[in-house]
Amino acid sequence: MKNVCFSLFFSFGLLFNWVSSQTGPERAALPPRGWNSYDSFSWIISEEEFLNNVEIVANKLKSKGYEYVIVDYLWYRKKVPGAYTDSLGFDVIDEWGRMAPDPVRWPSSQGGKGFSEVAKKVHAMGLKFGIHVMRGISTQAVNANTPILDISKGDAYVESGKKWLASDIGIKSRACGWMHNGFMSVNVKSGAGKAFLRSLYQQYADWGVDFVKHDCVFGDDLDLDEITFVSDVLKQLNSTIVYSLSPGTSATPAMAKAVSGLANMYRITGDDWDTWNDIVSHFDVTRDFATANMIGTAGLLGKSWPDLDMLPLGWLTDPGSNNGPHRTTNLNIDEQRTQMTLWSISKSPIMFGGDLRNIDNTTFSIITNPTLLEINSFSSNNMEFLKIASTNFRKRIVKWHSRGLEASASPILGLTKCAYSDTTGWITKSVDQGLEKICWKANPEHEYQTPFCLYKRGSRVAIDKEAATHRDQVELLSFSTSSVEVCLDATPKRKHSSEAIMRGSFFPCKRHENQKWDLYANGTLANHNSGHCAIVKYKQAKAIPTGVRSWVATGRGGEVYVAFFNLNNVKTVISAKISDLAQALPGKKLGPNSCKYREEWSGKDFGLVSDLIAAPVESHGSALFIINCS
Ligand SMILES: *[C@@H]1O[C@H](CO)[C@@H](O)[C@H](O)[C@H]1NC(C)=O
Numbered sequence: 001m002k003n004v005c006f007s008l009f010f011s012f013g014l015l016f017n018w019v020s021s022q023t024g025p026e027r028a029a030l031p032p033r034g035w036n037s038y039d040s041f042s043w044i045i046s047e048e049e050f051l052n053n054v055e056i057v058a059n060k061l062k063s064k065g066y067e068y069v070i071v072d073y074l075w076y077r078k079k080v081p082g083a084y085t086d087s088l089g090f091d092v093i094d095e096w097g098r099m100a101p102d103p104v105r106w107p108s109s110q111g112g113k114g115f116s117e118v119a120k121k122v123h124a125m126g127l128k129f130g131i132h133v134m135r136g137i138s139t140q141a142v143n144a145n146t147p148i149l150d151i152s153k154g155d156a157y158v159e160s161g162k163k164w165l166a167s168d169i170g171i172k173s174r175a176c177g178w179m180h181n182g183f184m185s186v187n188v189k190s191g192a193g194k195a196f197l198r199s200l201y202q203q204y205a206d207w208g209v210d211f212v213k214h215d216c217v218f219g220d221d222l223d224l225d226e227i228t229f230v231s232d233v234l235k236q237l238n239s240t241i242v243y244s245l246s247p248g249t250s251a252t253p254a255m256a257k258a259v260s261g262l263a264n265m266y267r268i269t270g271d272d273w274d275t276w277n278d279i280v281s282h283f284d285v286t287r288d289f290a291t292a293n294m295i296g297t298a299g300l301l302g303k304s305w306p307d308l309d310m311l312p313l314g315w316l317t318d319p320g321s322n323n324g325p326h327r328t329t330n331l332n333i334d335e336q337r338t339q340m341t342l343w344s345i346s347k348s349p350i351m352f353g354g355d356l357r358n359i360d361n362t363t364f365s366i367i368t369n370p371t372l373l374e375i376n377s378f379s380s381n382n383m384e385f386l387k388i389a390s391t392n393f394r395k396r397i398v399k400w401h402s403r404g405l406e407a408s409a410s411p412i413l414g415l416t417k418c419a420y421s422d423t424t425g426w427i428t429k430s431v432d433q434g435l436e437k438i439c440w441k442a443n444p445e446h447e448y449q450t451p452f453c454l455y456k457r458g459s460r461v462a463i464d465k466e467a468a469t470h471r472d473q474v475e476l477l478s479f480s481t482s483s484v485e486v487c488l489d490a491t492p493k494r495k496h497s498s499e500a501i502m503r504g505s506f507f508p509c510k511r512h513e514n515q516k517w518d519l520y521a522n523g524t525l526a527n528h529n530s531g532h533c534a535i536v537k538y539k540q541a542k543a544i545p546t547g548v549r550s551w552v553a554t555g556r557g558g559e560v561y562v563a564f565f566n567l568n569n570v571k572t573v574i575s576a577k578i579s580d581l582a583q584a585l586p587g588k589k590l591g592p593n594s595c596k597y598r599e600e601w602s603g604k605d606f607g608l609v610s611d612l613i614a615a616p617v618e619s620h621g622s623a624l625f626i627i628n629c630s
């Protein structure tokens, strides 16, 4: 709290006296809605691809309240061989160490125009333009030791007779955990650090940016000093920029209370991709934020919203990929509807992630469902409703499934000192056609489990002169569902999704030092870059939540919404008593034989409610009832 007070005081104070536009409309009065490039393009989107998508948003989605179009991360990175999500030295920066759009991917930025031409086009289509930015300052700017722009003078920042440089403000020990080579925090306690951040956000406002997604500052990466300062800068700029925080790994209502008033939306989970586990991991945390009254609470010059992340539906790419959209979502239709229903009834911002040039009618109808969009924007009293009953269709199978889950243990890769004796578990096995694999010793607690193995890619034997030890230099491949080969990667910590930890240890093969491993005769596997050794631990798999859930909300026309969610692996009948609903939503005239109801996804009209609302719900599916009482 001390920090918060300190910097609020400081920047309202003597140093700067900017014209403020605080009379503008309330920011994020409703949960923001739009399109974001990440799920379909990873980082590689071009201006043409972006504007094609923007045009479709304008023609087909704007009338449904989709308003923001957002370029996600690394728009400044050159798309050339060797560049990837955590590469170093491929970014376009200006003389003040600020990121500039890659002029090859973003031709209209040439001549120092940044995103201003793109923003103009977006505005001409009646939409709002957003960009993703990382925490602090880039490693590239620190290495180049660029001067810092003082926007009040239009010249280099000078304090105490000293011209301050990027290396004076970058804090190397606070590199972004999942983009270690890319960005680090800046010292916002120094005048130069403040000047640098101001020079960034003033430029975004000058470009015409309406929305900033600030990444690697929240959740496990919390940087409250930077959030506080940026929020303050945004308050004083003559702009209406909506401020969004990311990611949300391990975020809790207690942590969010420190930022909800400073921003307009903030993520409450890790990245959401198109797996059932990712969807399911949102139920509890979303409930906790609803219970803590965090939905639509006061935010930066307006409101703030817990954010469940983009909708990975339709035509997509893979996390962190160097490839554009090339596959359809892995979620089935029931799971897609469940996601849209939960996101809507918990009033999360809705940002569609699929490539709109290739959207199919089913996806389009899900993301434009008028009832859900109405609920998302205008419902109130949104909360989990506990008094529901359920009957499984095949109870015995459910039991069998859950026992199966408890028994399995997933391998987790770790890195440790090579001198430790527990590192010597790797053995080489040959498979067919000259292919070799390297496997970790059997798991003593789960001997029936197939051992954890990786396939050798390149290999050459080296002999160290001093130690005279043989080592086999290898790259290690894992199986991958996509066509991209993924290699075991020792880069410290990746941005991990809600679901997989294991997945974070593999990345598209790049032949860089973090993916090269030395296999020694004593059975250790040492990383070329860090020198640390890989070990495998078997962690008891966290059981995927099953059971049934329900959420309720009330509409602006007096209607009542009840959503049932079936997290079981079998079809389940879910029911709620009208008397229990009446208790949860007093004043709604809910009573037997006085209300009519219909279900949204089936379109079925049920007529008068007697004393129970009940429906069979498909595995991973949902039912959404609209109840109107006289
Ligand atoms: C602030 O923005 C408004 C509306 O965009 C504009 O009319 C005004 O000139 C701006 N003021 C300054 C000082 O830039």
Ligand SMILES: *[C@@H]1O[C@H](CO)[C@@H](O)[C@H](O)[C@H]1NC(C)=O
Binding pocket: 361
């Ligand atoms: C998709 O919707 C469009 C517009 O409503 C329609 O013309 C087209 O036939 C539909 N396609 C399919 C495969 O249903």
Ligand SMILES: *[C@@H]1O[C@H](CO)[C@@H](O)[C@H](O)[C@H]1NC(C)=O
Binding pocket: 418, 419, 420, 421, 422, 423, 424, 467, 469, 520, 522, 523, 524
């Ligand atoms: C295995 O061999 C390597 C290379 O000689 C050595 O650095 C490492 O400490 C050894 N580890 C163990 C546990 O013997």
